[in-house]
Amino acid sequence: MDTSDVAETLDHLVADATDHHYSPYTRFDWVDELDEQQWWMTPDLLSVAGTRHARELDEKQLMRLSKWEAVNFFSLNIHGIRELLIEVTRRIHTPGFELPSEFFHRFLGEENGHMWFFAQFCLRYGDKIYPDKSLPVTTTEEDTDVAHFLVFARILVFEELVDHFNLRMGRDATLHPLIREVNQVHHDDEWRHIIMGRKLVGLLYEPLRERGDQDLRDRLDLYLRRYITASVQSLYNPSVYRDAGIAEPFAFREELLKDPARTAYHETFFKRITGFLSSQEIISGSPFEGSRV
Template identity: 45%
Template sequence: MAATEVAPVTLDLDRLENLAESGYYNPYTMFDWPDTIEPDMPWMSEKLTTLGGTPMWDELTREQQLALTRSEAINFFSLNVHGIRELLTEVVLRIHEPTYANVSEFLHHFIGEENEHMWFFSKFCLRYGGRLYPSQPSLRADSVDHLSRTSREMIIFARILIFEEIVDYYNAHMATDASLPFIAREVNRVHHVDESRHVAFGRMVFTELLNQVKQRHPQEVPLVAEYLESYLQYSIATLYNPAAYRDAGIPDALALRRRALSHPARIEAHDQVLKRTRRFLTKSGVGREDIA
């Protein structure tokens, strides 16, 4: 996929490349995978579950609460697997295009690290959950085919950045949650360390491409802002998987999903998850305030 209508992306990535090289690790040997996880420990921080902070959580038995942390941890890691597969597809298509020649070296690091992330997330799901949850219907980037090539290219990297920032919020919290099993903390911790570089890179690419949009197609900026807001909402909603409720033995999964998504405590939690990203988008000129 050529990006010939997009000006070359030129960034100074020496620091990020050096960090990627100096911090390299072998994921296939660094984790100590226990045969089983302690049955009385949550797999996901309880406050980060989709019922956290609501009366719906308190209505569950302790057995159901623990079961929900297990199924939602598997759902979260499954979302990581599917999200990584999507972003890898997009990056591989672009890595040797002239537009990205200046950042190609870092993209090789990026691809290698993301492939390893996909491996250890799927390893956790299959070893302890026995499954990956299927990918969910996507808010497809082709819904913006009416926009210029520059805007569409920027949206691809914006989707990658938003995905990584949301995931990193959860990783950072669970990496230090002593209530979780060690292997769950380690998977979150290792991913968080790598994502700090990926988020930094993503913001740089996003900013450069957005500047091109502003210069060439300023009339599309509000449309881009509208799409990105929709993608934020879509990304949060994928955490609320009815199948995870059913697997935790909770009835009326679809109704529960609707109640949870609209509960004030969860809306407040969403705002916390998205706070950093929203601040960045607003500063960049494509926040909620910039929608036409």
């Protein structure tokens, strides 16, 4: 397999990461507190956007909700980064990963920094990191090539979702400068990870495609579409609704997940990654077609 294009891309990414290296521990001027009565998250990224609740809750309630949704979003980042740090560390400088290992060193360093500053934000301004209560989309895959592919496909899905939010909030002038900066700094690193992820996912999928095993490809297709659906569900946290003062938070979550207006938002959140996976014939279509999520 010709990997020269991948090697050239990785060399460029390593050079860019080296040129733009910074210390996350000194990068931010942490303010003493953030006023709850302001937007902590871009309003149309809230889990109530497009529903009757976005109209029925007053601005004060929506701003309070935006605080806890921001803390939840950054908490999800912490849990997602923990998984990718573990999985990438297991593979760095191992057979089959000689090509990206130099970039993995930059990747691991940057992601460790990201996890630190997301945790700082949650603990300073929310006094908590929401626990990871999502049901994992597990695999007991014994086929090493398949396991490698699924790990990096999951990482890519996670990073594409996160980057959609980061990009929007990093440019939103209605948000506090610190919130904008945290999102923008993450995006400034994450674009390199996404480029690397796309190259690696394509590279790892090719030998699976060449097997000519349609049952395997169908299984991977279903797995990834279910993983995307599970990622969506993690954005709807009943603990967030409870902290925001919303009555019956579990029923509130169920109503939001069933609301057909939310489907268009989900498709927007995952537009880039579903487009990429579809263009590579890795998945067969939108995970949200015919679904209430």
